[in-house]
Amino acid sequence: MxxxxxxxxxxxxxxxxxxxxxxxxxxxxxxxxxxxxxxxxxxxxxxxxxxxxxxxxxxxxxxxxxxxxxxxxxxxxxxxxxxxxxxxxxxxxxxxxxxxxxxxxxxxxxxxxxxxxxxxxxxxxxxxxxxxxxxxxxxxxxxxxxxxxxxxxxxxxxxxxxxxxxxxxxxxxxxxxxxxxxxxxATQQARAKVTENIRSTMWALAGVALVAVLLVSAAGLTLNVSEQRLADRKLQLLAQRIVSSQEEERSRVSRELHDGISQLLVSVKYRLELACHELESGRSQALETLRGGLARLGGAIAEVRRISHDLRPSLLDSFGLPAAIGQLAVEFEQRSGLLVEYRQSLDMPRLPDGESVALFRIVQEALANIARHSRAHRVSIALEQEGSTVQLRVRDDGVGFDIARIEQGRSSGIGLRNMRERVEHLGGRFTLSSTPGRTELMVSLPLPG
The missing domain is CATH 3.30.450.20 (PAS domain)
Structure with missing residues (x-):
């Protein structure tokens, strides 16, 4: 069935x-x-x-x-x-x-x-x-x-x-x-009357049962059709969101490749061409030009590593979630100039892959939102284990925002809605609070086994 x-x-x-x-x-x-x-x-x-x-x-x-x-x-x-x-x-x-x-x-x-x-x-x-x-x-x-x-x-x-x-x-x-x-x-007549009344009552109950079954079936059919349409619309919206997320991620990677690596590689090319001309003409500064080109080539390599790290951090696979979040915090502090405090107290250095990726992406998206919108000066990241659950807390001292308006609208990247869906998919709890001077995101996930 x-x-x-x-x-x-x-x-x-x-x-x-x-x-x-x-x-x-x-x-x-x-x-x-x-x-x-x-x-x-x-x-x-x-x-x-x-x-x-x-x-x-x-x-x-x-x-x-x-x-x-x-x-x-x-x-x-x-x-x-x-x-x-x-x-x-x-x-x-x-x-x-x-x-x-x-x-x-x-x-x-x-x-x-x-x-x-x-x-x-x-x-x-x-x-x-x-x-x-x-x-x-x-x-x-x-x-x-x-x-x-x-x-x-x-x-x-x-x-x-x-x-x-x-x-x-x-x-x-x-x-x-x-x-x-x-x-x-007289008693036979009374008995016959009672039997007739019972028969008519049973027929009436049968009629009521038939009508009730038809009404329930019709209501169930209507509800099924309505729920099917609603589910289809939700699937369409989900498919659109997945496609939009993929396109946004591709646009981001394309933009970073074009604006970052491509520019650096073009600069390296110009440096090498200049060094070639200087060598041909016998100029003494050709070596310095080559050194500048090598430095810019090193920057391009570092940019490639950063993009690769954003897509899938190697530390997450090699050393586990605590080390990957620690590296992410260090890089964010260097890149944004904000003061980042990170502490962790996990009893197990390695979490299952699904939980690790979800928590890492949530921290990554939260830090990106803080850098873009919060105007904060201090960020606190805490990764703790309480019994059979792991808790992640990200807090900043920025200007805050209206949670209801943001969640009802469309946000770029993974977004708050996708954060919540990641956590709910793993059977966890996602809470978010924001007031001027304090915004806190908290995730609690159950540990398998």
Whole structure:
């Protein structure tokens, strides 16, 4: 993957992960809320059915109360009570039933085939002994019991809620029940609604994720294009600066060759030609003329050495950075007439080639700037080692300058910007401060290893 693709991927993947986590949390909370809603619906319907069943049972008891309160326990009275309860219907599936204390059915309006049968041990498909559970509930005083029973209107086993009470004197259990298929229907509808809401929420999150991914991709593409253009412009500027630096350096060398060595060599040529004429004419001053020509030839040789030294000092390769900077300081003092103080305290005489060349060029450019612009009288150069870093400090007592204006503009030679770039390329720190009477340049470079 290219760098821009990695950047876009690093932006999209956390976004998709965040949306996935949010989706999972929303799904979990929605399911939990759905379960709570189902429980609330079921609890509410069951509570209303319990109240309704109590009312039905109280109505049935009030209907048979005169006969039961009469104190008669004969079969005729009991049969009259059963007849009254048999006629108390409410809807196609609402009826009363009566069992004795041993679980024998005494009256059942919808299933007459059960009358007289002992059903205490009868079980439904879930192995629940419904009649026995009803008797226990009636005797405990709670009266409510859930079980499965055949629904008359459909003939199917259906969840049912019953309420039963005991007629203690006769040891009868009287009760009625309501089927709970409407509760299941209501909870199914609530469950379906929750599922629909979850589905719509997931689709909405998917849409948001798609839009977010498209926006991030578009923003990343735009940023990549913008950064690519900016990088191209920077590369063009860098290429222009490199070409300009090369041309400026060539111009400087050409100028020094033309104005220095060329003039000296022309002067030597004239001296030699003059000596030849003097020898031909037998003049005695020919030897003196030759000596003057040799002296000027020596000056030309010294100029060639100076230019060569500026391009690449031999001392830097032979004796290391401290000696090369020391020689540079001596030559600058002789050439400029400024007082130069140089001190160094390196533990290692030789630094790696990259660090040595960078520090030497920085000192060289700093001294050239001081000679051209500072109008200083004293220059201080310090080369020190502190732990695993080497520090270079160049200070002068000149008039100072505006650092921001100089760094924003274009300067000749290497320039302050190139100094800074040299140091940053090696992972070091470059600082520059300037006030009238004090300008200080400080470089700190880490030593490899």
């Amino acid at each position: 290219q760098l821009k693709q990695k950047i876009v991927a690093l932006a999209i993947l956390p976004l998709l992960l965040a949306i996935a986590v949010i989706g999972a949390l929303v799904l979990t909370h929605a399911q939990r809320l759905g379960e709570q809603q189902e429980l609330l619906i079921e609890t509410s319907i069951i509570a209303s059915k319990k109240a309704e069943l109590k009312n039905y049972v109280e109505l049935g008891l009030s209907a048979v109360a005169p006969l039961y309160a009469s104190g008669r326990d004969d079969a005729v009275t009991q049969q009259q009570v059963l007849s009254i309860l048999l006629g108390l219907d409410y809807g196609s599936d609402g009826y009363f039933f009566v069992y004795d204390g041993k679980g024998r059915n005494l009256m059942h309006p919808r299933q007459p085939e059960l009358i007289g049968r002992d059903l205490v041990n009868m079980t439904n498909p879930h192995w629940v002994q419904a009649i026995q559970a009803l008797l226990l509930s009636a005797r405990s005083g709670d009266g409510f019991q859930r079980y499965q029973w055949e629904k008359p209107s459909s003939g199917q086993l259906t969840e049912k809620l019953a309420y039963v009470v005991m007629l203690e004197r006769w040891d009868w259990m009287i009760g009625t029940g309501l089927y709970l298929d409407d509760v299941e229907l």
